[in-house]
Amino acid sequence: MHIRDRNLIPISEKIARGERLTAEDGMTLFTSPDLIAVGAMAAAVQRQKSGDAVYYVLNQKIEPTNVCVLTCRFCDFAAKKGDARAYEMSTEEIVARLTPAIREVHITGGMPPDWPWERYLEIVRAVRARVPGADIKAFTAVEIDFFHKKFRLSIEEVLRQLQAAGLQTMPGGGAEVFSERVRRRLFPQKIGARAWLEIHRTAHRLGIPTNSTLLYGHIETLAERVEHMVRLRALQDETGGFLTFIPLAFQSGATGIKPPDVFTPATDDLRTIAVSRLMLDNIPHIKAYWVMLTEEVASVALNFGADDIDGTVGGEKIAHDAGAVSPMALAEERLVRLITDAGKVPVERDAHYNPLRVRGEHVVGKIPYLNSVPFYTAFDEGDFRILPVVPRRMGILAGKGELDAGPFSLMDYLSREDSMDLLGWCIATRDQVKSVMLFARGGWRDLEGRRIGVTDDTATSVHLLRVLLEQKYGVHARLERLHQGVNAYDAFDAVLLIGDEALRRNKRGLDGFELVYDLAREWYEWQKLPFVFAVWAARKALPAHARAELAALLGKSLAACGSDFTGVAGAHGRRIGLTDDETQEYLAGFNYTLGEREREAIALFRRLALPQGRGAADAARRATEAG
């Protein structure tokens, strides 16, 4: 990397070591003349987190009313009751606007003085009923706070009722910038930082993932932007509930804060995206919201740290009323082209960022855990593109023909053996693994009839747990799938976690779960065989030369590691709290070559985990997709 601004070099070294940046680093990044170096650092982090993928969603925005009790200086969407431009949509009008194909409905709007609480719940229920295939992302923290005060319900009660009606995620709007100085000057009637953060904290605790935003380019200082990011990062450390961060470029329009034709400089847009990618090391996604940024800047921003471009949107009135240059709704193809133009792979997602459709060729899945890092060190060369995706979702994508190859969870491979070829590599243990862990309140035999929360990320570990419970210990427990993202473990007697989350919990401990079992070790002590969690496979239709190239890349990646894993994976380890020695010891515990003993172990597991005879593959498929 060529860094012109010497002040950036210590920051670049920190990032390479997987260290967290300070607020002071944030200021250095914001004020450096070397925009390109800032962008390049962010692009490198983006690549680690998202590979070559850029996400989009088929979404629609519903704004039930623009009538609002607040009067905010920067908003020219809101109207007062009786204004010529005031409108209030009935529930029937709202559902009539919904397109069946959408995957996400975004509901937000004004806060009218006279709507009853039931009307909001009814809207959510009606949308749920009309488009059951879509996730509902609804109501900013400002609206939640309004409901809380107006209807005299606790924040938690407001959220619980909305959740019961069908709300799944919450948008990040209303955060503006966490500065009392700015709030007093621009939006004194809106909630402040503490209330915004508390509402999101509560949502995360209830299992409602949310977005986060920053409104920039008005009267805020750079220090206030950095402070905003640091506070979001702290809450994310606590809850893990933020899905994405969206820097929103201020559009002055008729607000009078800036001249109507003065937009944020493109360089500031790109820098804000890049700095947020670097500062917010714990938020999975950064969104370049094309409606506000313009398509031209959004496309470039996909090379400056952003891995999400929002979606087709439906009727983006707020941005439109303020004079956004972009047309109201881009067709999906237009988004796909915008992403492709940026050199990325368009991936359609749902509200939880599960990939639904991959719009590119030569795309290879990547398990986003530390144990898979050694496979990918050589992928900068060659024509293969990388999509990080948890094992279970990788299996579903492969089933739909959306991926060419990947390290598939063993159960997923077994259910699709006929359409896949093994590539000779795997993720197998020698004896223990430390990242497939059962955290329990008691011993194995105490789990009879108890509830065990099991990871949503993969089916193989869940099947391994069932085999151990039933066939090694003769115990029958109730396995309940955890939901994605944030979970409360209180209700369970044991919890099965995998991947980086298991590594992290194994090191720090999980409150209330005194006993920790390593499933690979349990298997090894029982069968004296390794356990194969995943196998590299390619779809049969992949041309032979491409398969050969892929096999060569994998061989080259592993050879580059040799027996020292800290060089390639140390930074990843440090990001999840492991020392270099711990990373080395953990990765040295894996065997990546699919040999005779591994094949024997697969055959044995197949016999134990799957029903015999005809229909075994179907049963496995049902087990992985539903189970």
Place this chain on the structure above:
Amino acid sequence: MSAPALCAKALAGERLTKAEGVALLARASLLELGEAASALRFRHNPPERVTFHVDTNPNYTNICNVDCIFCAFYRHPGDEGAYTHTVDAMIASFQRAAASGVTTILLQGGVNPALPLEYYLELVSRTVAEVPGVTPHFFSTSEILGMARVAGLPVAGVLRRLWDAGLRTIPGGGAEILADRVKTKISHLKGTSADWLGVMREAHRIGYRTTATMMYGHLETDEEIIEHLESVRALQDETGGFTAFIPWSFKPGNTPLEKIIPRYASPVRYLQMIAVARIYLDNVPHIQASWFSEGKKTGQIALHFGADDFGGTLQEENVHAAANFVNRTSTAECIRLIQEAGFDAAQRTTLYDILRAYPRPAPVAAAAAVQ
């Protein structure tokens, strides 16, 4: 060679071969290109400053016999809207432009065979005499070739007559892509790559300074883009006459080529062009980005990808406008766009002499410190 190795080679001051240029364009990520180009830009032009000039792009005629399929501007004689202005009318318009602060007049046609050489000579000599304070930056290579045909003179002879009339600089338009496979398809009457390079060579020998341009985003391949850069670099080795390189994307609106290429190339492609040009053209002093040709925001970004100049303010522009691509600025906005992007601004002449500096108001100009 891998993309980082190619960038390292360029940064070590070594020249990239054609094959390496193609590999760079194909393999380097956008920010790999940006890093190398930005570093090289500050070697060629060390100040954290971006220049611009106050110019206008009028046309004396839209009558043209070259019939390029990428052009929405030209008319045939007798077509509705066909026009040819008198020298008097042009001089009057130049005077109005000069009074508004314009220092460069980039004047082009049409290639109108009805106009005698004297018309062009008079345009030059009267501009020099009657419009003080402006530099005439007149006539593309196609027009000069047209003049030579009409007058029955060699190109060098025409260039000599124009020089004697007072012309010193020539715009670099009409190059499109210097690859005859492409030229045959998009502008078969316009002459070959060798014709464009030949006129430029003769001009540089006489003492003219010229720009070089590239219009990409139509039928060309990556190899042909590098071939184009290679031709410019080779001629520059020979003559040293190019001041700047200016790429822009093909604008399909209202052109026959629109049916095949309905959209103009992406901003990311533009940034790649700017960066690769800065890396490959190790002997051309300036790379010009434009607030105009790809939009103001993309123009600002391009200033970090190797460009050191923001082009002209373009008081008048008709060719892109004919393709429904309209974009306007003012001198004040031009300065603001440069400063916001993190640079001092400076108004320059056609030949890159600084007329007036507009330093950034504060050391940190990139951010929204609008307190």
